[in-house]
Amino acid sequence: MTLLRGLSVALVGGLFFSEVLTRTQVDIATFWPANALFAAGLVVLTPRLRLTLAGVFVIFHMAAALLVGDSLSRALLYVTVDTLEALAVWWACVRFWGRAPRVRTMRMLAVLPAVTTPIAAISATLCALVLSMFFGAPLLATWIDWLLRGALGLAVVLPATLVLIDSQHSRAYRVSLAEQGVLLFAVAAVTLLCAHPLSGAPPFLIFPIALVAAYRLGARGAAMACLIVALITLPIAMSGASPRFNAILGPTAQARTIQIFIAVIFYTCMAASLVLAQQERLKRLLQRREQLTRVARARALAATEAKTEFLATMSHEIRTPLNSVLGFAQLLAQRDDLSPDARRQVNLIDSAGAALVTVLDDILDFSRVEAGQIELQPQPTVTEALVRETVAIMAPEARAKGLDLALDIVDSSHKTHDLDPDRLRQILINLLNNAVRFTDQGRIDVRLVIDPGAAEDRLRLEVIDTGVGIALEKQALLFQRASADVALGRMPAGTGLGLAICRALVDAMGGKIGVVSVPGRGSCFWFELSARPVEPTASPDPLPAKEAAVGRILVVDDHPINLEIAATLMSMAGYDVDQAESASQAIGRARKTAYDLILMDMHMPEMDGLEATRAIRALPAPFGTAPIIAMSADALPTQVERCYAAGMVDHIPKPVQRETLYAKVERWRRKPGPRPA
Known part of the structure; x- marks a missing residue:
């Protein structure tokens, strides 16, 4: 109405x-x-x-x-x-x-x-x-x-x-009534000034004030301003009082002039206001999309954090009992009174546990891939030596299946390159694992080719097997999550994440990875990297001989079984071992004894391992300078970094592998902490 x-x-x-x-x-x-x-x-x-x-x-x-x-x-x-x-x-x-x-x-x-x-x-x-x-x-x-x-x-x-x-135009420009009144009054005043026969002001002065109204008030302001101009100029012009609208040329020319003038000013102001309104709508749309993007990003980050927290919790809960399983399996394997059949069964337990640890590591690695948290740590690396060591690690598995494993290296430069050796080894082990798993007879060849370049060398690694091969239509499934085993036509024996992790690591290194395969004749998995040659570093000092393993070590863990396993492994290596079942007990012992090294659990009641480490670091020398190594089921990078930040020198993930434990203890024994920057 x-x-x-x-x-x-x-x-x-x-x-x-x-x-x-x-x-x-x-x-x-x-x-x-x-x-x-x-x-x-x-x-x-x-x-x-x-x-x-x-x-x-x-x-x-x-x-x-x-x-x-x-x-x-x-x-x-x-x-x-x-x-x-x-x-x-x-x-x-x-x-x-x-x-x-x-x-x-x-x-x-x-x-x-x-x-x-x-x-x-x-x-x-x-x-x-x-x-x-x-x-x-x-x-x-x-x-x-x-x-x-x-x-x-x-x-x-x-x-x-x-x-x-139009309600949208009324909402587009929220200007006060006072400003609207002032602008429209200004339009009327300038128009009257320009149209009045005694002023002498030219009509084109109306355009700037009308455009200002369009700019400040939008399309509605442009419409009102132009209607005001028409209402003022038409009567004056048609009466013949204003010579500036061609009154001197006659009524017909005067009518045409005022009609053209009104049309031009209307479409000029309206076009300007619509363009500005469109820009304002686009601006609001972009702001809205940015707001939605921020909300979506916050939700995605929250989901990622929740998933990471869930993975960390599940990893900890699985690794803790698995540490007991593998620990006691390793201790049993050292006994001399086992029958051959019992020793075989213990070794099977150890192998199955090691496979489960690999599954856990793959899941954590893939979670880092999805979260974009892959971090490379390049260092001077002799690629030929690294490949030889990795092939030697996989040789026993290949021999156990009756497969020949050969290595061919084409390297005319013998240079040291700036690479992440751990990630490179991880890629090669994944490819060799797949080759061994899906090859029942024949051989596996590993080929390394290093082509020198002007600034960077090109490294190409190939793993060639005589296994089942992969159909062309299924090769597209490779390097995708949980798809490699399906593409190979086998029941999964692992997580199916290995090739997806390989691709992510190769991409992070700026390289490329691929496969050439013929069903029934085998496959060739390859990847290429570009690496900058660097000067080789000095060889590290050899570790002390096994019989030189002496020193006093404190093992801290609130879990009695894990405490027994760690203490037994250290005692078997020849160390003097003290035990602490809580953080407060560990601090009390460290206050009285200058230990050569402390193995610290992370999760303990009342006070965790991080707080205990800080408290020990606050003790005077020599009590507060003992190297402290975290021995925990917390294995995510952020969790490891918290250990270093608290003053620990290293981290050993559970389940504890005996060789890893001995190597790290020997590395840090008698070296005062905290970890050097």
Whole structure:
């Protein structure tokens, strides 16, 4: 109802304004907004309100025409033609858009007059013919005046009205009423100054203030500013008082000038406002998307943290009992009173436990891959020596299956390269493991080719087997999570993550990895890396001989079984061992005895291993300088880093491997902590 009232008031005002103040020599208004207002009402109002608006239009149109001296027959003609024109515009809007057109883009601003102008031309033709035939009016002049009067009104007032009633435009620019009033008053004042015959100000000064209104108030501001300009300039120009609108050239030139002026200023300001509005919408859209992206990223990080926490917990819970299983299996294997059958069974337990440890390590490695947490630690590496050592590690497994394992190295430079040896070894072991698993007879060849380059050398490693091979259509599954075993047509014996981890590691090193395979004839897995040659480092001092393993060691663990295993392994190596079942007990013993090394568990009641380490480090020398090695089921990189930050020198993951334990203890024995930076 409010919209009906507003349109009715604007329509009645427009009728009397045009009829009284803007008529040309042939008694036709220069500017006719009534048809556009009526058409806009037909598009946006309900059927009942449309009838009300139609009644207002017909009654007041007749009244205005009679008021200015038109005969009843001419008034009826004008009302009939204008009503048909408004109905035709309404039909065109429904036909093309199905609803009220939304003037929100430059395209719609251009399309709308392209649709309404032909309708105005048809109505102008109809009216000119009737006026010429029955009233003696000049045909061409009447047609031109009627066309420009109707086309200008539809081209300016219809989009302006649609903009003013569009809620999106009202929400786009939230400017205070005071600022709106000041800007529109400024537009009116400058327009009056430029149109007044005594001022001498040129009309183009209206453009800057109208553009300011469009910039600050948006499309609604542009529409209101242009309507204000039309309402002020039309009466003054058509009265002949302002020579700046070509009044000196005659009424016809004056009418054409003011029509062109209104059209140009309207489309200039409206185009500028729509472009700014589009930029503002894009800005809000980008802000919204950034906000959604931040929320999604926060959720993804929370999910990643939750998954990492879950993996850490599960890893700890699995590794702790597995440490007991493997520890006692290793201790049993050292006994001399075992029968051959019992020793074989103990070795099977140890092998199965080692396979389970590999599964855990693969899962943790893949979680790091998915989280983008792969960290390379390049150091001077003799690639030939590393490959020889890795092949030697896998040789017993190959021999156990009756496979020949051969190594071919093509290296003319014998250089040392800047590589991460641990990751390189991990890739090669994964490829060799697969080759051994899926080859039942024949041989496995490992080939290393190093091609010297100007700045970097190219390293190519190939693992060639005579195994089952892989069909071409299944090769696409390789290097994807849990897909390698499926592609090879075997039941999985591991996690299926090995090749996916290899690809991630090779990608992190800036290399590439691939496979060439023929079913039934074997496969060739290869990867290539580029590595920078570096100067070799000095060889490290050899570790002390096994019989030199002497010293006093403190083992700290709240789990009695794990405490027994670690203490027994250290005693078997020849060390003097003290035991502590809690952190507070460990601190008390460290306060009285200068130990050569301390093995510290992480998870303990009341005080954990990190707090205990800090407390021991605070003791005076020589008690607080003993190297402290973490011996824990916490194996994630962040957990290991916390150990180093607390003052520990190294980390041994559970389940404890005897060789790893002995090597690290020998490395740090009698070397005071904390770990050097």
